[in-house]
Amino acid sequence: MQAAAPGPASERQPSRPAGSALLVSMDDLCEPNPAPQGRPQEAPQQEIRMLAGAPERSPNIVLRLDPCGSVLYANPAAAAFLAACGADEGRRVPAPWAEMAREACESGMVRSEEMAVGSGCYDVTLAPVPGDGYVHVYAVDITRRRRAEAAAREAGQKLLRSLEQTVAALARAVEKRDPYTSGHQQRVAAIAVAIAGEMGLAPHRIEGLRLGATIHDIGKLHTPAELLTKPGKLMALELAWIRQHPLTGHEIVKDIDFPWPVAQMVLQHHERMDGSGYPHGLQGEEILLEARILAVADVVDGLSTHRAHRPALGVAAALQEIERMRGRWLDAQAVDACLRLLREQGFVLPA
Numbered sequence: 001m002q003a004a005a006p007g008p009a010s011e012r013q014p015s016r017p018a019g020s021a022l023l024v025s026m027d028d029l030c031e032p033n034p035a036p037q038g039r040p041q042e043a044p045q046q047e048i049r050m051l052a053g054a055p056e057r058s059p060n061i062v063l064r065l066d067p068c069g070s071v072l073y074a075n076p077a078a079a080a081f082l083a084a085c086g087a088d089e090g091r092r093v094p095a096p097w098a099e100m101a102r103e104a105c106e107s108g109m110v111r112s113e114e115m116a117v118g119s120g121c122y123d124v125t126l127a128p129v130p131g132d133g134y135v136h137v138y139a140v141d142i143t144r145r146r147r148a149e150a151a152a153r154e155a156g157q158k159l160l161r162s163l164e165q166t167v168a169a170l171a172r173a174v175e176k177r178d179p180y181t182s183g184h185q186q187r188v189a190a191i192a193v194a195i196a197g198e199m200g201l202a203p204h205r206i207e208g209l210r211l212g213a214t215i216h217d218i219g220k221l222h223t224p225a226e227l228l229t230k231p232g233k234l235m236a237l238e239l240a241w242i243r244q245h246p247l248t249g250h251e252i253v254k255d256i257d258f259p260w261p262v263a264q265m266v267l268q269h270h271e272r273m274d275g276s277g278y279p280h281g282l283q284g285e286e287i288l289l290e291a292r293i294l295a296v297a298d299v300v301d302g303l304s305t306h307r308a309h310r311p312a313l314g315v316a317a318a319l320q321e322i323e324r325m326r327g328r329w330l331d332a333q334a335v336d337a338c339l340r341l342l343r344e345q346g347f348v349l350p351a
């Protein structure tokens, strides 16, 4: 590609482009102002000569186009860019670029955007020069940066998938020990996610809640299996042992670097709004919102399914129970969202 050289300064009208410091400097390079009186001219002219060569040495693309898409100037770095965008032997850019140049000249507005050109990606700025009827194009190749970002995103997603698989394996480990609560954590996760969605939580936060709910009873790994499956009423000491499971669960997961407060969800899922819960007797908003939602889902699933010490109470009774607990033990908004889902919106509890 033969790059056209910029025309001599005498052929252009003195003008100032709108809104671009770089553009101002381009014109200043081509049309140096006389040195102020009393200053030696040698030094500024030397600086100007050095700067005038800047586009020639720049790794970024510098072009000057007329409104028809003819290339009036292209620096050496522009050769590959012009070839990639389909310029006619470097003399004329294709129709879409010519159209952008024409629009920029007509509007007089500087326009910047990210563009895919060939297999590359560029930050492109079109800066019109009012009065002179041409537009400067500055393009920075950001292909490598975008590829690195895509690779980092993919690695992050891969890591998250393996984290989810590990969490699912941990959940299965808990439920293997207690056939009565088999599937409990998965069902609680599904209910909690639905409640959070109804309450309008952000998708990323809901994802964390789903993960936390999936392992909320992981501390039961440390509870003797005979206590988990014991029919009838539990003795005070047995109850105290079972009530250790939020603390034990927190101990198990607290060092895993989740991007959500999963360990706190596990720790707080038996806290109650009036401070009567365990292990720390937290109240109201001291309890993480995710844990408050989790508590509602946990109670609904616990009451509506069969347990070792009692048969299933059914969905209607479970809903009556959370209504009774609303505000005092369970978060009022989470209860309301759950009731709306099940009574008005046809949400069906997972089997």
Ligand SMILES: [Fe+2]
Residues within 6 Å of the ligand: 216, 217, 245, 269, 270
């Ligand atoms: Fe629990």
Ligand SMILES: [Fe+2]
Residues within 6 Å of the ligand: 184, 188, 216, 217, 298
């Ligand atoms: Fe539970």
